[in-house]
Amino acid sequence: MRFIFKTNYAQDINIARHSGDRFWYSLLIILMLAMPFLIDDFYLGEISYVCILAIAGIGLMILSGYTGLASLGHAAFLGIGAYTHAFLLTNGVPFFASIPIVVIVSFMVGALIGIPILRLTGMYLAIATLALCFIAEHVFIKWEHFTGGNRGMAVPQPEIMGMSFYDSTTFYYVCLAFLIISMFAAINILRSPTGRAFVAIRDSEIAAQSLGVNLGLYKALSFAISGAFTGLAGALLAHYIGYLAPEIFNIFLSLTLLLLIVVGGMGSLHGTVFGAIFVGALPQLIAICRDYLPSAIGSQPGLEPMLFGLILVLFILYEPLGIYGRWVKIKLFFQLFPTYKKQTFKKQKVFTKSDRV
Amino acid sequence: MSLFEVKNITVSFGGVKALNDVSFTVDKGEIFTIIGPNGAGKSTLFNVISRIYEPSNGEIFFDGENISKIKPHNISSLGIARTFQNLELFENATVLQNMLLGRHIYKKTNILSEILFTNKARQQERDHRLKIEEVIDFLDLQHYRDTLINGLPYGVRKNVELARALCTAPTLLLLDEPSSGLTNEETNDLGFWIKDIQSLLGITIIMIEHDMSFVNKVSDRILALNYGEILASGLPSEIKENADVKQAYMGE
Numbered sequence: 298m299r300f301i302f303k304t305n306y307a308q309d310i311n312i313a314r315h316s317g318d319r320f321w322y323s324l325l326i327i328l329m330l331a332m333p334f335l336i337d338d339f340y341l342g343e344i345s346y347v348c349i350l351a352i353a354g355i356g357l358m359i360l361s362g363y364t365g366l367a368s369l370g371h372a373a374f375l376g377i378g379a380y381t382h383a384f385l386l387t388n389g390v391p392f393f394a395s396i397p398i399v400v401i402v403s404f405m406v407g408a409l410i411g412i413p414i415l416r417l418t419g420m421y422l423a424i425a426t427l428a429l430c431f432i433a434e435h436v437f438i439k440w441e442h443f444t445g446g447n448r449g450m451a452v453p454q455p456e457i458m459g460m461s462f463y464d465s466t467t468f469y470y471v472c473l474a475f476l477i478i479s480m481f482a483a484i485n486i487l488r489s490p491t492g493r494a495f496v497a498i499r500d501s502e503i504a505a506q507s508l509g510v511n512l513g514l515y516k517a518l519s520f521a522i523s524g525a526f527t528g529l530a531g532a533l534l535a536h537y538i539g540y541l542a543p544e545i546f547n548i549f550l551s552l553t554l555l556l557l558i559v560v561g562g563m564g565s566l567h568g569t570v571f572g573a574i575f576v577g578a579l580p581q582l583i584a585i586c587r588d589y590l591p592s593a594i595g596s597q598p599g600l601e602p603m604l605f606g607l608i609l610v611l612f613i614l615y616e617p618l619g620i621y622g623r624w625v626k627i628k629l630f631f632q633l634f635p636t637y638k639k640q641t642f643k644k645q646k647v648f649t650k651s652d653r654v
Numbered sequence: 655m656s657l658f659e660v661k662n663i664t665v666s667f668g669g670v671k672a673l674n675d676v677s678f679t680v681d682k683g684e685i686f687t688i689i690g691p692n693g694a695g696k697s698t699l700f701n702v703i704s705r706i707y708e709p710s711n712g713e714i715f716f717d718g719e720n721i722s723k724i725k726p727h728n729i730s731s732l733g734i735a736r737t738f739q740n741l742e743l744f745e746n747a748t749v750l751q752n753m754l755l756g757r758h759i760y761k762k763t764n765i766l767s768e769i770l771f772t773n774k775a776r777q778q779e780r781d782h783r784l785k786i787e788e789v790i791d792f793l794d795l796q797h798y799r800d801t802l803i804n805g806l807p808y809g810v811r812k813n814v815e816l817a818r819a820l821c822t823a824p825t826l827l828l829l830d831e832p833s834s835g836l837t838n839e840e841t842n843d844l845g846f847w848i849k850d851i852q853s854l855l856g857i858t859i860i861m862i863e864h865d866m867s868f869v870n871k872v873s874d875r876i877l878a879l880n881y882g883e884i885l886a887s888g889l890p891s892e893i894k895e896n897a898d899v900k901q902a903y904m905g906e
Contacts, residue, residue, distance in 0.1 A: 306780050307780075309750065310776060310779045310780070485769050485770065485775075486768055486769055488771070488779075489768035489775055489779075490754075490757075490763065490768070490778075491768050493751055493754055496744060496747055497744050499746075500744035500747065501743070501745075503738070504742035504743070504744065505755070506706075506727050507704050507706075507726070507736055507742075508756060508759070508822065509727050509728070509731050509822070510755075510758055511725075511727045518765065522765075
């Protein structure tokens with residue numbers, strides 16, 4: 298068990314809490330950098346996809362996990378990012394100029410949609426974001442000049458420093474770099490006044506307001522930031538898919554993102570990575586399992602969505618804090634061994650909140 | 655000159671008048687207590703002051719300025735802080751994070767400098783922390799800095815809410831039933847703290863309270879409400895002897 302002796306305020310401000318953090322995360326980054334030498338191209342592609350999912354997960358996590366606003370429409374932002382990026386690349390904008398434009402466009406769209414939509418709460422907000430998802434899909438179909446409509450749109454694969462995106466190693470490094478940048482950006486937002494204001498809105502709107510947090514502004518800001526991260530993920534996803542079609546950005550993709558943050562662990566950035574690994578690996582696992590199941594079950598269509606739903610329900614029931622929550626518990630078990638108590642994580646209900654303020 | 659003035663405030667919910675033509679003034683540096691039976695309109699009054707409810711009539715003045723049309727999130731930057739009757743803490747955050755939110759109105763960074771976490775952002779965090787440590791020392795919260803609110807006992811939570819309000823460095827503090835749910839010992843401590851907030855920090859306090867011995871000990875002046883109307887106001891000794899107040903509390 299580690300006891301942290303604090304002698305400086307910087308220790309509460311810094312990202313790494315102690316030298317152990319610094320050591321393990323550096324090791325992780327070195328391992329990730331060495332990955333192309335360790336595994337073959339197929340799995341490298343899969344890891345790139347996990348990185349993209351994690352970036353989108355960070356976006357949704359800031360909105361749902363930290364600001365407490367549900368969204369069933371984040372596939373729309375993936376789509377906006379993907380189409381904007383593909384359109385810019387087709388028109389000769391270089392890759393590194395296109396990405397910032399995509400981020401800014403998704404931020405703006407997020408803010409514009411967020412201002413009216415976030416007057417709603419709870420269930421109604423979920424329905425409104427659901428509508429957003431369908432409207433976006435429809436726009437992608439109808440706005441043919443921009444998106445190619447139902448025919449779809451090929452994504453040009455640019456070259457960076459003489460290396461093509463067709464090379465999975467190059468693409469992997471690009472995805473990894475953007476994931477690391479996104480992670481740092483998200484951590485920085487969350488340890489600043491803006492991130493704390495998000496958490497305040499999640500936990501008690503009325504107290505946040507009385508402490509000077511402008512609810513409308515910060516909710517819209519959260520939606521915009523969330524949109525920006527997801528848009529960035531969309532741009533990378535465009536390269537991963539290679540050919541954009543409107544039906545890719547459907548409600549199922551939105552639900553997959555939701556599954557990602559719930560399974561990963563609400564309210565933690567670790568959760569986005571755990572969730573992304575889970576969501577990225579699950580279709581492969583199901584494909585492998587199909588061969589071993591009796592054919593009456595294994596060859597059923599729609600097995601995947603059903604399992605997704607089942608897993609979501611099981612997590613909400615038995616591990617609301619997701620994989621990260623479980624990880625924290627396991628870690629504490631070994632830290633305190635043999636004195637770990639099961640009750641440590643039981644939420645105590647001392648009193649109930651009434652509606653009176 | 656009075657620091658705070660409520661003028662002819664009326665609040666109605668449908669046909670029910672929660673407050674009817676209530677007026678009073680609070681002087682600078684005073685501890686002003688509002689008492690009254692349940693449903694007298696005390697909390698409604700607080701919610702009108704912090705602009706959560708819209709009064710159907712009347713005005714509120716703070717420091718000579720009419721605040722009855724100001725947006726709710728701008729109230730705290732004027733220097734008015736409050737606590738809530740049923741705690742409104744940010745439960746999944748630590749005590750420190752809760753108190754740092756009390757410094758939100760002093761935020762100087764924009765989103766871009768926060769994403770890059772520039773030196774300015776870092777310095778700001780440090781400055782906030784310095785202010786917060788003063789409050790932590792003042793209210794003896796040293797043990798709980800990194801504890802989640804979820805895991806704290808009720809008395810400490812109440813204390814944290816008071817601390818969070820103090821972090822905004824207010825000139826007027828609204829306390830909604832600060833002693834409810836506290837043990838005798840904790841109530842005693844609270845009494846000392848409230849006196850200290852008044853004398854050492856120079857903060858004016860308006861308080862809603864039920865514990866009469868506590869009220870008599872700390873208050874400078876008392877206002878008694880019943881059914882949304884003012885029964886009496888005056889020094890603690892006067893209120894104690896007031897016939898209307900006696901009747902409202904104890905019947906005929």
